[in-house]
Amino acid sequence: MPKIFITRMIPKPGIELLTARGYEIVVSPENRVLSKEELVSFIKGQNYDAVLCLLTDRIDADVLGASLPTVKIFANFAVGFDNIDKETAKRLGIMITNTPDVLTDTVAEHTFALMLAIAHRVVEADKFVRADRYEGWAPMLLLGADLSRKTLGIVGLGRIGSRVAFHAVKGFDMKVIYYDVKRNEEFEKMCGAVFTETIDGVLREADFISIHVPLIPQTHHLIGEPQFKLMKPTAYLVNTSRGPIIDETALAEALNTRTIAGAALDVFEFEPKITPSLLNLNNVILTPHIASATEETRAKMSELAAANIIEALEGRTPPDILR
């Protein structure tokens, strides 16, 4: 009977799929992020057939090595897979899968939640009311900025980036400009989006900038001090991709000096630690990496990770295999 290790409890639907197949499930006894040493010690010598892991697990050569010779697949419960040493997995003949598509709408919605919240000062306003500072309507109280008909700059027009762009055009009549390593003329036709040859073109022109690139060596600190200097002083930056894409110290400085108007982050450079200088700023909103966190979507991610495992263990190609 196949034996599966799950590195932390996840929503039930995927576990039910696996148990319905008669698989034996072992969930980490710790309801927290496991260190790499713990991962190695939980996996080594246990003859697991598959591991269902999370974006907080560092699946490096040591962890992959410890899973040999029995583990055939590490199924990541995330669309991003920068936590996994994919090249080593490939060399060792271990399959890696992720959970794309099922979370696209939810992450795009959260991106808009952040964009609207920072522009309309929702968090600041909530704190203001709770602090008993509200003394009645006032013409100049907590003035924010509109999204409607402004320019949204998308950095990375993949599944999520293009969904955010779609909502911007259809819902807010925004103009979309984008930078990506690949131009998408079909999307341009559908949404009237405009491609810029360089990322700088997006940074200079956009009123709102939303980051949707994967974390790879080339995107580490893609946005830092020189990039903030290119942005409009009225610009807002939103990040729902991966924290290290933005140099957080440079961001705090840019927000503090009003080089840009505001930022909203769901991901952090040193997650779960937050650069302390961000914490006291009113012009930044911080959410704890929850962009895909709805009941519906986390259930679907659980099912998809399980489906990838079932396909792999039953000798078929998992739908979300990463090559």
Ligand code: GLV
């Ligand atoms: C979340 O960040 C994910 O990659 O799914």
